[in-house]
Amino acid sequence: MRLTKKDVSVLALAKLGGAATVIATEDAAIAAHAIDRGAFGWKKYPERVDLDAVRTTLRHEGEGKDPRIEGSIQKGWHLTPRGVEWIEANLELLGDTTITVAPTSAASQRRRAETREEGAAVNRIRISEAFRLWTEGKKFTPRQAAGVFRIDEYTPAKDRTRKTAQLQELSRGDEDIEAFMKEAIPSALELRAPVGRLQEGNQ
Incomplete structure (x- = not known):
């Protein structure tokens, strides 16, 4: 073989x-x-x-x-x-x-669960449209970046911060992804709800 x-x-x-x-x-x-x-x-x-x-x-x-x-x-x-x-x-x-x-132990089970979660996070980033464009040297939109973190224009600020930080931590260790994240996170956080919808929410 x-x-x-x-x-x-x-x-x-x-x-x-x-x-x-x-x-x-x-x-x-x-x-x-x-x-x-x-x-x-x-x-x-x-x-x-x-x-x-x-x-x-x-x-x-x-x-x-x-x-x-x-x-x-x-x-x-x-x-x-x-x-x-x-x-x-x-x-x-x-x-x-x-x-x-x-x-062999609860600790090893926990480590396996952690690596499964990390592997899924890395895969999610690599198959995203934003990452594909980034690897090709092209610009991605705030909406495409936000999709990587599963947030949108209506996601509360505290949840945006939590989700971006969580995915960034899970994907540490891959140099290309870490470089991508430095651009993707600020871009994703730029996404805002349409002005009309914001005014409706404040009434």
Whole structure:
């Protein structure tokens, strides 16, 4: 079986216990490099881990249509049920490593829930129209920016602040998204209700 880079990233997490707990990106990188130095080593110095290559591969697998992993670069990664199924169908790839599926503690369950929420937040941003335009170097409107945070012109000020801050915190760790957020948040907060509707609300 010829493994793709994504396959190797999933296998690396499985070997580190990623079916039951969250694995740090750096640890996943070392494990992936140990499995395939050609894919995750520097071209000139293959004995060195190419952390950027691992980060990119983890992120792309996590953003897939039916991802085998969830998480973020900053918080870490773990296998999804789909990932566990793939590993169980290819147990020979694990060698002497065994796989434990059940979380070992309430803390690990909480961490898994956190990474699921973070993964969903990152995916929501990346599929938004505003982010697409931003990556193309084009301008987006306040309404398009507001859509990223699920707010509109009638959302109360306190809820706007809460929603933008919450999504910003969930998506920390991805440099491109953090850069996008610096532009998207001010733009989203510019969205205002039509003057006529505001006057109606004040009567």
